[in-house]
Amino acid sequence: MSDEARRRIYDVVCAIPPGAVASYGQVAALAGLGRRARMVGQALRALGGGADERGREVPWHRVVNAQGRLSLAGTTAGEVQRQLLAAEGVLLDHRGRIDLGRFRWQVE
DNA sequence: CGGTTGACTGTTT
DNA sequence: TAAACAGCCAACC
Numbered sequence: 001m002s003d004e005a006r007r008r009i010y011d012v013v014c015a016i017p018p019g020a021v022a023s024y025g026q027v028a029a030l031a032g033l034g035r036r037a038r039m040v041g042q043a044l045r046a047l048g049g050g051a052d053e054r055g056r057e058v059p060w061h062r063v064v065n066a067q068g069r070l071s072l073a074g075t076t077a078g079e080v081q082r083q084l085l086a087a088e089g090v091l092l093d094h095r096g097r098i099d100l101g102r103f104r105w106q107v108e
Numbered sequence: 109c110g111g112t113t114g115a116c117t118g119t120t121t
Numbered sequence: 122t123a124a125a126c127a128g129c130c131a132a133c134c
Contacts, residue, residue, distance in 0.1 A: 001130095038129070
């Protein structure tokens with residue numbers, strides 16, 4: 001994927017406010033990438049949990065799948081994501097899902 | 109060039 | 122509800 005596309009993805013993710021979450025597909029659409037949700041996953045994976053190539057901190061933990069579940073559930077990174085979200089007041093229910101009706105980012 | 113593999117998603121069982 | 126399927130498309134052999 002182009003560096004341009006990656007940059008636009010990070011721009012969108014950086015715009016997600018604390019305490020809210022967006023789905024991969026939502027980020028893709030807002031970044032002008034159509035339905036390429038998987039591409040968003042690739043870009044976030046490239047972050048390796050850290051900052052982007054320009055040293056910018058990207059709130060990757062605020063991106064979850066369309067079912068309100070953490071695609072990284074079951075992994076160490078998934079646990080980190082769960083805690084980062086909890087610190088912002090975004091909690092998972094007893095089935096490991098986020099109430100999207102309440103926490104989904106609404107773009108103004 | 110061709111096959112496989114996903115930080116995905118919407119539809120159909 | 123949940124699992125199976127079918128599109129999807131860039132990265133990586």
